[in-house]
Amino acid sequence: MARKPTKDKLLSTLDDIEVLSRELIEMLALSRTQKLPQPGEDTDILELLVQRDREFQELMQTALEQGRVQQEMQALEKEVEKRDSDIQQLQKQLKEAEHILATAVYQAKEKLKSIEKARKGSISSEEIIKYAHRISASNAVCAPLNWVPGDPRRPYPTDLEMRSGILGNMSNMPTNGVNGHLPGDYVSLMFIFANVFLLSLLDILTPQYPWQSADVSMGILPPHHGNDFGLEPPGHNKENEDDVEAMSTDSSSSSSDSD
Amino acid sequence: AMAGVMETEEQARHRFQLELEFVQCLANPNYLNFLAQRGYLREKPFVNYLKYLLYWKEPEYAKFLKYPHCLHMLELLQYEHFRKELVNAQCAKFIDEQQILHWQHYSRKRTRLQQALVEQQQQQPQAPSHGNTTSK
Numbered sequence: 001m002a003r004k005p006t007k008d009k010l011l012s013t014l015d016d017i018e019v020l021s022r023e024l025i026e027m028l029a030l031s032r033t034q035k036l037p038q039p040g041e042d043t044d045i046l047e048l049l050v051q052r053d054r055e056f057q058e059l060m061q062t063a064l065e066q067g068r069v070q071q072e073m074q075a076l077e078k079e080v081e082k083r084d085s086d087i088q089q090l091q092k093q094l095k096e097a098e099h100i101l102a103t104a105v106y107q108a109k110e111k112l113k114s115i116e117k118a119r120k121g122s123i124s125s126e127e128i129i130k131y132a133h134r135i136s137a138s139n140a141v142c143a144p145l146n147w148v149p150g151d152p153r154r155p156y157p158t159d160l161e162m163r164s165g166i167l168g169n170m171s172n173m174p175t176n177g178v179n180g181h182l183p184g185d186y187v188s189l190m191f192i193f194a195n196v197f198l199l200s201l202l203d204i205l206t207p208q209y210p211w212q213s214a215d216v217s218m219g220i221l222p223p224h225h226g227n228d229f230g231l232e233p234p235g236h237n238k239e240n241e242d243d244v245e246a247m248s249t250d251s252s253s254s255s256s257d258s259d
Numbered sequence: 260a261m262a263g264v265m266e267t268e269e270q271a272r273h274r275f276q277l278e279l280e281f282v283q284c285l286a287n288p289n290y291l292n293f294l295a296q297r298g299y300l301r302e303k304p305f306v307n308y309l310k311y312l313l314y315w316k317e318p319e320y321a322k323f324l325k326y327p328h329c330l331h332m333l334e335l336l337q338y339e340h341f342r343k344e345l346v347n348a349q350c351a352k353f354i355d356e357q358q359i360l361h362w363q364h365y366s367r368k369r370t371r372l373q374q375a376l377v378e379q380q381q382q383q384p385q386a387p388s389h390g391n392t393t394s395k
Contacts, residue, residue: 121318123318127318127322131322134325135324135325135326135327138325140325140326140327140328141327141328141362141365142362142364142365142366143359143362143363143365143366144366145366145369145370147363147366154287154359154362155286155326155328155358155359155362156283156284156286156287156288156290156326156328156329156358157280157283157284157286157287157326158287162280162284162287162290165280166273166276166277166280167277167280167281167284220275220319220320220323221268221271221272221275222271222274222275222278222314222320223311223314224271
C-alpha cells in the first residue's frame with residue numbers, strides 16, 4: 001500500500017499552518033476594529049495551529065530518520081556491489097584454472113596414449129634383425145643377384161610351393177578328419193581355397209618349403225573367430241572411394257624402378 | 260547365427276598353419292587373378308575373411324611370414340575397387356611385373372653401387388713407381 005510520501009505530508013502540513021496563520025492574523029486584525037463574530041474561534045484556530053506545528057515537528061523527525069536509513073541503504077548497496085565484483089573476479093579465475101587444468105589433463109591423456117602405442121609396438125631389435133635375416137636370406141624381399149628373366153624364383157609362393165603345402169593337400173583329407181570340428185562354412189572355404197589348379201599334381205611328393213613351417217613349439221595360435229564369416233563384421237567396410245586413385249593399376253604411385 | 264565352435268589346441272595350431280600358408284599365397288598376383296575370375300572376391304564371407312586375416316600384420320604373427328609382400332596385397336584386398344580390378348588378367352600381369360621390378364630394386368641398387376665403386380677405384384691415380392725418391 002502506497003503511503004503518502006513524507007515530503008507531501010510535510011508540504012501539506014506547512015500549507016495548513018500557512019492557512020491557519022493567515023486566518024489567525026486576519027482575525028486579530030479584524031478584532032481591532034470589531035468584535036469576534038464567533039466566540040472561541042480564535043482559540044480553535046490556535047489549537048489547530050499548535051496541533052499542526054506538533055505534526056510538523058514529528059514529520060521532520062521522521063524525515064531525518066528516513067534520511068539516515070537511506071544513507072545506510074546506500075552504504076550497504078555499495079558493499080553488495082563490491083562483493084558482486086569480487087565474486088565475478090573469482091568466477092573468472094576459476095574458469096581460467098579449469099581451462100588450464102582441462103588442457104593439461106587432455107595433453108597428459110594424449111601422452112599416455114602415445115606411450116601405450118609405443119609400448120605396444122616395441123619389438124626387440126634382436127628379433128627385427130633375425131626377421132630381416134630370414135626374409136633376406138630366402139630372397140623373399142630382395143631378388144638374388146644372379147636373377148635373370150626365366151629364373152623361376154619369385155617374391156611370392158609359386159605354384160609348386162603352394163601345391164606342396166597343407167592347402168594343396170587338403171582335398172586329400174576327408175573333411176571329417178583333422179578338420180572335423182571346424183565350422184562347416186570354414187571347412188568349405190579352405191577347401192575352395194585349395195583350388196583346382198593345385199589338385200592336378202597332388203600325388204607328387206615334394207619337400208616342405210620353409211615358408212609353410214612355423215615353429216610350432218612356440219605355441220602361437222591364430223585369433224579365435226566364432227562366426228562363419230557370413231555375418232557382417234562390426235565396423236565399417238573399406239569401401240573408401242577416396243582412395244580409388246591410389247588403388248588403380250595405372251597409377252604412377254606403384255613402386256617400380258624401371259631401369 | 261554364431262557357430263561358436265570350441266576347437267582343440269591341435270586344431271587351432273593346424274588352422275594356424277593353414278592361414279599362414281593362405282595369407283602368403285595372397286602375395287601371388289596370379290593366384291589373386293585366379294580367385295577373382297572364379298568370383299571368390301565378390302563373396303561377402305570371403306571379404307570378411309580377408310578382413311579377419313589382417314591379424315597377420317601384428318608383430319607376433321608377422322614374424323612367421325616368409326613372403327612379406329602378402330601383407331601389402333592383403334591391405335589392398337580390403338578395397339572393393341582393387342578386388343574388382345583383379346578379374347582383369349592384364350591387371351594381374353601388370354602387378355606381377357611391377358612386383359618383380361620392385362623385388363629387384365635392392366639388387367640393382369647394390370649392383371650400381373658396386374659399379375660406382377669399381378669406377379672410382381679405376382680413376383684413382385696409380386701408385387708411385389718404385390725407386391723414385393723425388394717428392395711430389
